[in-house]
Amino acid sequence: MARTPVTGFRDESQLFIGGKWVDASGGTYDVVNPATEEVVGKAPNATVADAMAAAAAARDALPGWSATPPAERAALMARAAQAISARAEELLPLVIAETGATAAVGSSLQVPIAVSRFERYSLDLRPVAQRALPPQVAVATPLAPGGLISALALRQPVGVVACITSYNFPLVNMAGKVAPALAMGNTVVVKPAAQDPLTVVEMVRILEEVGFPPGVINLVNSAEAGPAAALVDSTDVDMISFTGSTEVGTRIASAGGQTMKRLLLELGGKGACIVFDDAKLEAAVGCIGSTWSFHSGQICTAPTRAIVQRPVFDRVVEMLRQYAGALKVGDPTELDTIVGPLISAAQRDRVEGHIATGRDEGARLVTGGGRPTHVDRGFYIEPTLFVADNNMAVARREIFGPVLVVIPFDDADEAIAIANDSDFGLYDYVFSGDTARAFEVAQKLRAGHVGINTAQRNHEAPFGGFKMSGVGRDGGDYGLEAYSELQSIVWTG
Numbered sequence: 001m002a003r004t005p006v007t008g009f010r011d012e013s014q015l016f017i018g019g020k021w022v023d024a025s026g027g028t029y030d031v032v033n034p035a036t037e038e039v040v041g042k043a044p045n046a047t048v049a050d051a052m053a054a055a056a057a058a059r060d061a062l063p064g065w066s067a068t069p070p071a072e073r074a075a076l077m078a079r080a081a082q083a084i085s086a087r088a089e090e091l092l093p094l095v096i097a098e099t100g101a102t103a104a105v106g107s108s109l110q111v112p113i114a115v116s117r118f119e120r121y122s123l124d125l126r127p128v129a130q131r132a133l134p135p136q137v138a139v140a141t142p143l144a145p146g147g148l149i150s151a152l153a154l155r156q157p158v159g160v161v162a163c164i165t166s167y168n169f170p171l172v173n174m175a176g177k178v179a180p181a182l183a184m185g186n187t188v189v190v191k192p193a194a195q196d197p198l199t200v201v202e203m204v205r206i207l208e209e210v211g212f213p214p215g216v217i218n219l220v221n222s223a224e225a226g227p228a229a230a231l232v233d234s235t236d237v238d239m240i241s242f243t244g245s246t247e248v249g250t251r252i253a254s255a256g257g258q259t260m261k262r263l264l265l266e267l268g269g270k271g272a273c274i275v276f277d278d279a280k281l282e283a284a285v286g287c288i289g290s291t292w293s294f295h296s297g298q299i300c301t302a303p304t305r306a307i308v309q310r311p312v313f314d315r316v317v318e319m320l321r322q323y324a325g326a327l328k329v330g331d332p333t334e335l336d337t338i339v340g341p342l343i344s345a346a347q348r349d350r351v352e353g354h355i356a357t358g359r360d361e362g363a364r365l366v367t368g369g370g371r372p373t374h375v376d377r378g379f380y381i382e383p384t385l386f387v388a389d390n391n392m393a394v395a396r397r398e399i400f401g402p403v404l405v406v407i408p409f410d411d412a413d414e415a416i417a418i419a420n421d422s423d424f425g426l427y428d429y430v431f432s433g434d435t436a437r438a439f440e441v442a443q444k445l446r447a448g449h450v451g452i453n454t455a456q457r458n459h460e461a462p463f464g465g466f467k468m469s470g471v472g473r474d475g476g477d478y479g480l481e482a483y484s485e486l487q488s489i490v491w492t493g
Contacts (some may be wrong), residue, residue: 028042065185067185077183103238129154139486157484158483296402347379379451429451430451431452459475
């Protein structure tokens with residue numbers, strides 16, 4: 001299929017199945033720019049039959065791809081990274097148009113991180129893929145003669161992986177699944193979020209041009225849930241890698257259990273940021289304020305609960321109020337815009353419902369709470385700050401929007417108890433001048449990831465959640481492990 005320009009109106013009517021671009025059986029649907037409410041393109045609308053065809057194609061391609069030498073697979077990863085990087089300036093406007101990400105977020109975190117993920121999994125995977133075990137002296141038994149028994153633990157491909165992603169970081173999330181899965185010798189069915197699939201379609205086109213064999217990468221996209229559910233049920237699919245809501249994740253876990261699917265589920269979060277009175281408050285406020293400034297709070301790792309020690313509580317609340325007032329809300333294509341729109345009218349309505357519930361429950365609204373008056377189009381919500389109790393719904397539910405709650409505490413034990421009193425456990429934070437204390441507190445938090453005095457990530461660290469925030473870990477070598485099955489080979493001699 002000839003490559004079409006990335007910029008301008010996108011008319012995508014085809015899926016990629018078995019190495020061929022084929023018309024989606026369900027036709028197309030509109031993709032809407034959340035900042036302008038204008039249609040930016042058409043997306044292919046797959047049916048269940050399309051999804052089954054993609055899974056079958058991935059199954060057919062699995063033996064050949066899993067037998068491909070790891071060095072050859074790695075070379076394709078490196079070429080993919082180079083090809084995506086070469087197209088970065090073209091991809092960025094499309095990412096901004098369909099996600100509403102600001103130019104700052106798009107240029108630094110949407111496209112470049114996708115490139116780095118393919119680069120990362122172009123490295124030699126042998127240190128992860130095989131591990132020699134100490135030999136063991138075995139005495140003779142009725143089962144077998146005695147001897148010196150050696151063993152090797154190998155990581156083999158899981159098989160066919162359905163990669164299903166959320167709308168907030170479509171390119172990054174998909175690259176983070178596809179790259180380690182392919183590197184380990186799996187084949188994939190790519191299923192992007194319905195709201196903003198166009199950049200992922202372009203990524204698949206780039207991977208085709210790079211030279212991945214037919215059937216190794218397949219694309220299914222749909223406005224409805226049926227095709228994704230069919231992939232979860234399919235016996236041709238061995239693993240589901242899903243990023244999205246806890247509600248959908250629990251349904252995937254239940255349905256996938258019927259065919260013993262391997263699961264990697266990165267689900268919701270309600271991140272706690274504990275701020276002690278000896279913390280550098282400017283740094284803490286910068287981290288907490290990222291709930292507003294980083295993709296309008298549409299990120300599962302956002303520190304949406306600020307748990308602040310009483311001696312500095314009022315000061316932090318005032319600093320956050322001023323921080324919110326200094327953020328430019330508006331057109332994401334303008335370089336100084338900090339807060340862009342939410343992904344859709346439905347998501348804006350959902351966030352407004354949470355804000356209304358917070359008011360009804362008695363949470364104190366410090367700032368925000370409505371739609372900005374200076375924009376007449378787009379799905380915007382003002383940066384919103386509540387002072388609340390941890391038992392209020394606004395402090396317990398994942399809102400996935402620019403809404404923060406601040407909760408006071410007296411001592412470390414109370415802070416830990418408040419932080420852990422949540423159904424979620426994805427990403428927490430601790431800010432304190434006493435790093436030894438911060439480290440001790442971090443180990444008591446029921447969260448898969450804890451940042452101490454920083455909101456930065458180490459991308460080699462294992463990433464995933466406790467409790468209702470998910471199952472499994474990816475990132476660095478842990479990503480390779482996630483997309484593999486352990487096999488033991490034992491011999492004597």
